[in-house]
Each structure stands twice: as C-alpha cells, then as structure tokens.
Amino acid sequence: MINQHTEVFLNQDWFNLVSKPNSSLFIELSYKGSKLIAGFEQKQYGFLSYLKCPKFTPYNISINHIDDNSNEYSVYAKEVHLINELKQQLKKYNRFQIKCLPTLNTVSPFLDKHTKAYYYTTCFINQxxxxxxxxxxxxxxxxxxxxxxxxxxxxxxxxxxxxxxxxxxxxxxxxxxxxxxxxxxxxxxxxxxxxxxxxxxxxxxxxxxxxxxxxxxxxxxxxxxxxxxxxxxxxxxxxxxxxxxxxxxxxxxCHFNFDGSIVPHLEQVFKSFGSKNLAYCNIISNQHLFFKLISKY
Missing domain, CATH: 3.40.630.30 (Gcn5-related N-acetyltransferase (GNAT))
Known part of the structure; x- marks a missing residue:
C-alpha cells in the first residue's frame, strides 16, 4: 500500500482508487542517477486511445535527481533526455495529457506541431x-x-x-x-x-x-x-x-498547497493568506486529427 514517506498522487495505489479498474499506465525511466515517473489513466474513444491525468490528481509526472551536487545545466540535460524518451513511448497514443509539478525545470522537449503547453498558477506556502x-x-x-x-x-x-x-x-x-x-x-x-x-x-x-x-x-x-x-x-x-x-x-x-487556485475567485481567497504563486504546466498532445479538431471548440 501507500508508504507514508513516498508520493501519494503519483502512485499505483492512488491511480487504482481514482481510475477505472485496469486502466492505469505507469512509466518509469532512469538516466544518470535521475528518475522519471509518469502515470496515466487510459481511455478509449471508439478506436482512438488517449491518456489523461486522473481527476482529483494535481500532477502525473515527476523527475527526481539523486545527485544533488549536479550543476543546473546537468540537471536540465538529464530532464531533457528523460522527457524525450518518455515522448517516444507516448507517440503511439492518439492523445495524452501531462500535468507537471512546478519543480520541473523544462517542458520544451514535449513541444511540437501536435503538442501545446498551457500554463496555470497554484498558490503555495513554503515550509x-x-x-x-x-x-x-x-x-x-x-x-x-x-x-x-x-x-x-x-x-x-x-x-x-x-x-x-x-x-x-x-x-x-x-x-x-x-x-x-x-x-x-x-x-x-x-x-x-x-x-x-x-x-x-x-x-x-x-x-x-x-x-x-x-x-x-x-x-x-x-x-x-x-x-x-x-x-x-x-x-x-x-x-x-x-x-x-x-x-x-x-x-x-511541510509545504502547503492551495490546489484549485486556477479559479479566479479562489485564487483571490488563497492569496489573502499571504501565499505565493507557482506556475505549473499542463501538456496536451493531439496526435490524431479528430482530437485536433475537437480541441478547437
């Protein structure tokens, strides 16, 4: 079951709770002491397959760096490598969604003619x-x-x-x-x-x-x-x-996160607590024409 000292949201047990049975997909990748974990709920729309972040889940990807002594460029380069590797594995799906933690250093490797990045903010109080x-x-x-x-x-x-x-x-x-x-x-x-x-x-x-x-x-x-x-x-x-x-x-x-602060009136309430804004990225990739068309409306 869920270990008290690990993630709750990016965890197979959590996905089993909030997703339909046997619908979760987890991908784990490692590179030079850094580890990427991405979790998805698999959906089917007719013959089209797509991956999404489950509801009530604030993020579905994380990259952890074991070597804290790495310089900033080294950390960035390892994240680029891991994201590119993940992207290759996701190309077979007609659509995928990734909600990123604010701590991710880059999302640029995801971006291409099929993929867009939407930035939102959440409110946060540092530990x-x-x-x-x-x-x-x-x-x-x-x-x-x-x-x-x-x-x-x-x-x-x-x-x-x-x-x-x-x-x-x-x-x-x-x-x-x-x-x-x-x-x-x-x-x-x-x-x-x-x-x-x-x-x-x-x-x-x-x-x-x-x-x-x-x-x-x-x-x-x-x-x-x-x-x-x-x-x-x-x-x-x-x-x-x-x-x-x-x-x-x-x-x-611990830190404190006011989840849901993308809604303007909620953000105003959360900011009144002296919280800071953090930007996070929601990646949407539409590999199939059908999803490209409906995403315009």
Whole structure:
C-alpha cells in the first residue's frame, strides 16, 4: 500500500482508487542517477486511445535527481533526455495529457506541431516560513474571519466520514466531476491509517457549515477538497479550516498547497493568506486529427 514517506498522487495505489479498474499506465525511466515517473489513466474513444491525468490528481509526472551536487545545466540535460524518451513511448497514443509539478525545470522537449503547453498558477506556502510569519502575512480581513470562526464555530480536527456523509452526497459539483461517496470512502480508508489525509469540520449550532479534506503527498499538504453548506452561511468557516490546514503543514515541517487556485475567485481567497504563486504546466498532445479538431471548440 501507500508508504507514508513516498508520493501519494503519483502512485499505483492512488491511480487504482481514482481510475477505472485496469486502466492505469505507469512509466518509469532512469538516466544518470535521475528518475522519471509518469502515470496515466487510459481511455478509449471508439478506436482512438488517449491518456489523461486522473481527476482529483494535481500532477502525473515527476523527475527526481539523486545527485544533488549536479550543476543546473546537468540537471536540465538529464530532464531533457528523460522527457524525450518518455515522448517516444507516448507517440503511439492518439492523445495524452501531462500535468507537471512546478519543480520541473523544462517542458520544451514535449513541444511540437501536435503538442501545446498551457500554463496555470497554484498558490503555495513554503515550509521555511514560520507560523508566526504566516499569520502576519495574511490580509487583516482574513485574520478577522479566522478569529471570528474560532470564536463562533465548533471545529473538529479528526472528523469521520460517517458524520458528513449526507453533506457530501448533496454536493452537485463534485458529483458532476465524478467524486462519489464510495470513492471518497476508499480514499479515506487507504490514507487515514497512514496519517496522509485529514478531515476538518466546522459546525454552527451542531449544523455542518463547512468541511475540508487535506492530503499529504511527499513533503506537501494539499488543500484537496472543500464543501460548504449552501443553506447556512457562516462567516469564517472556510478561513478557519484552511488556517488549521496551514498549521498542520507547519507542525510537520511541510509545504502547503492551495490546489484549485486556477479559479479566479479562489485564487483571490488563497492569496489573502499571504501565499505565493507557482506556475505549473499542463501538456496536451493531439496526435490524431479528430482530437485536433475537437480541441478547437
């Protein structure tokens, strides 16, 4: 199963959870002490085959360099070699998608007449920033929301799925995206014993007003999923749960990632916590004419 000291998202166990049975493909390549891992969910559209990054997964490629003493050009050259080798293996597919970690040094070897790179941003708090500085870096309005939430809401830091089941099943957005309660239960049961997932709950007068799931992958805690009560609005419910997630990351000497910050109104919220923007790349390659045509619309 998933080891506590390894990746969660770029892992066969994770793909087995969030992808259809027997649909995952993993490619591992090594070159001069550097290792590339890429994972895909395999799909079939008629006679056309394509590879994608599974839903609810922030990245599906990483390159790790064992030799930390390599100079910058050496690291770059090894990444170019590994990406070119991966690209050769992917040419037989009619379409593929790769979501890159911000730490990747280059994506240029992927690019050709069939392949485009789309850059987005995510918000991030570095592990080196002390918790006191995190608090001081926030907008005053955000601090006030947190203080209000701490005073007026009941916060649970070890929530169980059973107490939020009805809350989750009525959320239309996540259902449209394919996140069922059964899938969430599988993810929770696999990661919880390893301490790699946390469910934080905010209640107002015993009514659920907001819940947040955080997942730890490597040395990063991800703000993975959030659901709010659409009928009962409560000031500070989101902010106080995010703040608890940041404190959790700081306690374990980890980075904190606000996943989903490509959405403008979410990015504005995340930036109010004093976070920095990181750019990441989404690679789309359309090898077949059909996919080239539909990608224009």
């Amino acid at each position: 080196s920033i002390p918790i006191e500085q995190c608090w001081n870096n926030m907008e005053s309005a955000t601090r006030n929301h947190i203080l209000y939430g701490e005073k007026n809401l009941a916060i649970e830091l070890n929530g169980t799925l059973e107490e939020v089941k009805s809350f989750i099943t009525v959320n239309s957005y996540y259902h449209r995206e394919g996140l069922s309660y059964a899938l969430l239960e599988l993810v929770f049961n696999v990661l919880k014993p390893k301490g790699l997932i946390k469910l934080f709950i905010a209640k107002k007068e015993n009514e659920l007003v907001s819940i947040a799931f955080f997942i730890k992958s490597g040395d990063v805690w991800y703000y993975w999923l959030n659901i709010n009560n659409q009928d009962i609005k409560s000031r500070g419910s989101n902010a106080v749960l995010i703040w608890e997630g940041i404190k959790l990351a700081k306690l374990q000497n």
